[in-house]
């Protein structure tokens with residue numbers, strides 16, 4: 001095809017190819033979810049419907065896009081890790097990031113009703129995205145540890161804050177005052193002595209966030225087969241091994257998770 005005189009404008013596109021051998025992390029974060037959560041009556045401090053919808057949307061990202069080996073989410077954010085050898089979209093950062101963000105956003109709206117049956121979606125939510133490259137397994141694990149530590153710190157604070165208000169009858173200002181300068185141990189102590197809550201017994205989903213990985217699962221499927229020399233069909237059950245996206249709510253900072261799932265990371269060499 002003959003080129004038009006306008007073709008030269010292509011040269012203005014900048015190269016945003018991600019460095020080879022690095023894990024490509026795309027992190028999404030809900031836009032102004034402080035307001036979004038208020039307007040949609042999210043339970044405080046944690047809304048299981050909202051967390052379920054975030055996880056469902058992240059699962060859709062992993063199923064529809066290629067090469068995401070692990071995803072981690074908490075609050076209004078989700079991080080997606082592309083395998084370090086991925087060549088998807090020639091490793092172009094803008095392509096990867098926008099595909100993740102749009103697939104996630106459309107899924108969030110698409111599946112809204114499955115999680116928020118009684119609560120209408122009042123306006124279209126948005127998510128920002130960023131790309132970060134990590135050259136080693138240590139760096140990638142430290143990144144994920146950073147997000148999980150953030151989940152822990154925020155959840156301990158929010159749990160203490162809202163318990164002081166909902167069970168202790170404090171105002172938001174009083175609760176803020178009470179928690180000012182407290183360390184993790186102090187918050188655990190407040191929850192335990194004043195409210196009989198052992199923070200370690202709070203649900204893992206809230207304390208650890210959600211990790212999504214691919215796992216092989218045996219699935220029983222029923223098939224109709226026609227037997228030779230027979231008129232009738234017979235139903236038989238066969239087991240098939242299928243890769244599925246599975247959620248975990250466990251510690252990913254220590255070694256155990258990584259030892260149990262040695263296929264997630266590729267070797268450093």
Ligand code: DGT
Nearest residue numbers: 030031032033034037042043044045046047075076
């Ligand atoms: P941004 O990200 O700069 O556009 O602004 P925000 O408002 O999204 O700020 P961010 O991402 O730092 O904080 C997340 C907000 O979402 C925070 O105000 C708490 C809210 N949120 C997230 N999950 C829940 C939930 O399960 N329940 C409630 N009540 N609020 C939640």
Ligand code: MG
Nearest residue numbers: 029030031032
């Ligand atoms: Mg933010």
Ligand code: MG
Nearest residue numbers: 029030031033
């Ligand atoms: Mg946000």
Ligand code: MG
Nearest residue numbers: 029075076077
């Ligand atoms: Mg956030």
Ligand code: MG
Nearest residue numbers: 089095098099
């Ligand atoms: Mg096109």
